[in-house]
Amino acid sequence: MTEMAGRSLSPDEVLRSVPEEDRVADFRAKVRAAGQEWTGNEPDELVELLTKAAAGDPRLAAIARAGGPLLQDFLDGYQRKTADVPRDLAGDLADGHPLPAEVFEGLTPRYLIAVVRLAEPGDEVAALRAVAGENTLLTHRDGNVVLFIPAAGADSGEHPVTRLTRWLGGRGWLATAERERARLFDGFNEASYVLRLVVAGLRPSGAYTISDVLVEYAVTRHEKVRTDLAAVIRPLRAHKVLWETLTAFIDADYSRNKAARGLFIHRSTLDYRLRRIEDITGYDPTSGRGAQMLTAAMIAEAVHGSPVHEAGATGGLVP
The missing domain is CATH 1.10.10.2840 (PucR C-terminal helix-turn-helix domain)
Known part of the structure; x- marks a missing residue:
């Protein structure tokens, strides 16, 4: 219940007590201004700002007190939803989207970019990631599997391309490029284009780089x-x-x-x-x-x- 002039207002009375059009417009303008001050923290802070925007009008203050916590609950639910959505980091890299500085600095200095086309696409993504190696970033583009493999993994043990080629076993094509982290978009474009040329040129299953399609690459670009x-x-x-x-x-x-x-x-x-x-x-x-x-x-x-x-x-x- 809400207090007004020494007595309590029911929710129905609050909702029915609609101020004049000009006072509502003024209140909404003050609410927008209050939104610029709000830090996004506790509900009480939001209610305080909205009540301040009511400028002493009991009816508007009642609306602010009733609606403030509800609005905070709504925003809290939205924030929880967006926080639960995992970032497709590999997709951001493939699309060249800007990354926050802290995310960019957390990337390996250099990556092997591998674009894989399976002759018969199936539910083999988990296996492909395992073959590519630890800390591999994976996404999908244009029906292909895209892998960003930390280049440091190529210095110890079997090279990732060798493992991936063996895993393909004649069941698809693999195009690769290597770039430092600031040029991964460029590397993805190169590997993707090499794969298109390989498939269009009816090349046999296997691993390819730009050096395998230099003539076609130069001509078609x-x-x-x-x-x-x-x-x-x-x-x-x-x-x-x-x-x-x-x-x-x-x-x-x-x-x-x-x-x-x-x-x-x-x-x-x-x-x-x-x-x-x-x-x-x-x-x-x-x-x-x-x-x-x-x-x-x-x-x-x-x-x-x-x-x-x-x-x-x-x-x-x-x-």
Whole structure:
């Protein structure tokens, strides 16, 4: 119950006692000002500030006393909820989000960034983290598993890439880059792009770095070259059988016999299809130059239109 003029007001009376519109507006302005003073601590402090904002108006003071603790309970519940949400530190690193200085200083000076694409994604994340090693940070991006592995772990015992490659066992791809903690965003972008090139280029399962795709990386990072290459191969998209034939031919390392066996067709049928590919694209897939051009074009087509993010000098890790 609330006291007013020597008698108690019931909650219903408090709620029905609505002040004039201008007094309410003035009260709300004072409440906003009180909010700038509040430290976020005890409920009594909040009630005191709200009561002060009521400026002696008994009805407004009654509302402040009744609503203050409720508001504090609401804020306390919200703070508990946000405190219970774990920080996706690996996700922040992958996205280049600014980190508090104390969090940034707590990072290992250097990391191995590994982006993993499983041929058949499953519930193997816990096992992958265990293989990567202690203190590994893990998140997911674009269907890939992203690992930030403290580089210090690579100095003792078996290298993490060796362990991860063995664990994959031919069931996926792994692209890596290494960076100091201020440039992890840059390292993540590099490893992610290498993985895209590896998958688009139909490379076999295994571990890759930028040194394994230098030509493709240099060519596809140039926007005009990437666009022109994609235009070379795009007409082939209208011919599903020919597209699958070229894919199988590249996957067979340009061996006609191996490609024919993989497609379950006669060698002469394969030769006919390869000639049709030359008619459409202008490049002979059985020649060295033609094979190189068409492979680069297929990779460019696969990554064309996808933005390539650039990292700054600090990677955006600290405010």
